[in-house]
Amino acid sequence: MYSSLAQHCQSVTNSERETSTFLAERMANVRRRRQDKRLLDGIGIRNRLITWKPSEEFIKNNHIINTPVQTMYIMADLGPSGKLGLKENEHVLCTIRVDTNGVITLKPDVTGTKGPYRLEVESHKRELWSYTLQHVSESVQQEEQEREEILYKDLYSRHKEYLSNLVGSDFEMPPNGALRVFINGEIVSAHEYEYDNLYVHFFMELPKHWSSPAFQELSGVTQSCRSKTHERETVAYFCYPFSFEMFLSEDVESEDALQWPVLYFEVLSLDFWQRYRVEGYGSVVLPQTPGMHNITAQTWRPVEQGTVSELRRFFIGGSPELEDLTYVRIPGTFQGERLSRFGFRTETTGRVSFRFHSIHQSRSFLDRSSLRRRMQSVLDRLGGSSQQSSILNVLDAFQRARRRMQQARESLPKDLLSATKALQLEQSTVAHQSTSNA
Incomplete structure (x- = not known):
């Protein structure tokens, strides 16, 4: 709180040459400090719990989110009959604010049980006006509410289509293998x-x-x-x-x-x-x-x-x-x-x-036909990454060993392969006879 130093250093005489003394200036500062202390200790802060018109510096210091707001004023011209239209006779009865989130704020609120609001006007004579604020909007009918819901669904579906068009249908895929x-x-x-x-x-x-x-x-x-x-x-x-x-x-x-x-x-x-x-x-x-x-x-x-x-x-x-x-x-x-x-x-x-x-x-x-992918999908359902990797490694090693064995068999001579098959058939016949005698 700031005040003029000249107001506290008032002159004692009507002489133009009179100047304030050093003691008077210091006493003026003491009186001003006492006034500030009374305001801080009293009701001064309690009356300013809400700052309706914050300055730019206040917004920056308190990190307030600046939401775009539209404001409408309900005003009344309370001047006498012969002085209508003057700016000093216009008074704000109600302030309505609407932000981008759809929140409507009324100041003052709709008149409740405390009675009408009072507005004191001082002109050539002192006047006291009383007024009330009532919510007279008609309630939404069931048909209008259903129509509004349909409009919102249509709006959301169009917005969804718009987002899908922005994303596109082409999904980036990794290279083959x-x-x-x-x-x-x-x-x-x-x-x-x-x-x-x-x-x-x-x-x-x-x-x-x-x-x-x-x-x-x-x-x-x-x-x-x-x-x-x-x-x-x-x-x-x-x-x-x-x-x-x-x-x-x-x-x-x-x-x-x-x-x-x-x-x-x-x-x-x-x-x-x-x-x-x-x-x-x-x-x-x-x-x-x-x-x-x-x-x-x-x-x-x-x-x-x-x-x-x-x-x-x-x-x-x-x-x-x-x-x-x-x-x-x-x-x-x-x-x-x-x-x-x-x-x-x-x-x-x-x-x-x-x-x-x-x-x-x-x-x-x-690809669902691959043995590795089928086994991997089954093991994924059963769980266990370490067990899964070990089993898949064993299956891969088995497949590689089987391919090498087939390549080795194809490289052998045909007479050696026929002799091997005859030997295996003879061994199976002898084993069958021994089991029947037993």
């Missing part, structure tokens, strides 16, 4: 880590026979997040979304088992002095079945023997790190038969929660 996998993932939270201000660095490793588009980014970093205590454990909620698109070549025949993409990640912390520390390493194998999956991955970090490394970690930051994150599982550069981690000291740390939404798309899903 390829499986397209969409992953919409989310790093939900991190639990029970030693330091605060956590962030996660992650990347996707595609195994053999997998590929991704050229524009696809297979790595990312989350925002730093402070931890909070929830059910007696420290939790940092990231809610960081990411998405991947990958292709698997189905036509490639290999004796090795099919490998699925792996998501490697590391959890780091950053303190006030910009010192970062490795809090843990982990990995997650992407879900092999479509749908929603919630996965929690445990993490660990390498440690050194002795207390010097822990003191360095506490005071100046830094800790032992992995040069290759794929060392969390089996590194891609490893070519041997056995991977030994003997002597590698680690420490279990916290855990990270993930949420995956997986979508699979392939042209071969439309």
Whole structure:
């Protein structure tokens, strides 16, 4: 609240040369402060619970959603008979506002049990007017209501057709002999880590026979997040979304088992002095079945023997790190038969929660005649992705072995094949005679 300083520094005499003293100016400020305090402590704030005409600065400071509104005023000219049409005699009786959501606001409301509204007018004489607001709209008839519902249904159907035309009828399909996998993932939270201000660095490793588009980014970093205590454990909620698109070549025949993409990640912390520390390493194998999956991955970090490394970690930051994150599982550069981690000291740390939404798309899903697809559809109904993959791998190996055996039999001479058939017939005859004698 602001007021003029001249109103509080009133002159004592009628002299034009009189000026206010230093004490008078300071006392004027004291009186103004007391007035502001009375308004704040009294009814001043209670009378302004609703701001009917907010300014632009008020809207920006309070983050008010600016909804388009149409306003109509019901006004009355309360001037005397000889002075009608003057602007100062016009008074607002009711304000009606309608926003884009269909909400109608009346101020003041329809007259209730408290009696009519009063409007005091001061002109050459003081006048008091009373008026009432009544809702006199006729109720909607049943036929009109049904007609309105039909119109709404027609409108919704046309809008649906409009949206379908925008989408189109051509559905993008993957290439022949390829499986397209969409992953919409989310790093939900991190639990029970030693330091605060956590962030996660992650990347996707595609195994053999997998590929991704050229524009696809297979790595990312989350925002730093402070931890909070929830059910007696420290939790940092990231809610960081990411998405991947990958292709698997189905036509490639290999004796090795099919490998699925792996998501490697590391959890780091950053303190006030910009010192970062490795809090843990982990990995997650992407879900092999479509749908929603919630996965929690445990993490660990390498440690050194002795207390010097822990003191360095506490005071100046830094800790032992992995040069290759794929060392969390089996590194891609490893070519041997056995991977030994003997002597590698680690420490279990916290855990990270993930949420995956997986979508699979392939042209071969439309072919019902394939044995692999039939078995896969049956096993999908029974459930169990690990069991499904193992059975399918066994069936594939059996089919490949059977084809190789047929090719080997076709390459043999015909006389050798006839001799083999005669020998098998003789063995079956001898076995039949032995069972009959018994």
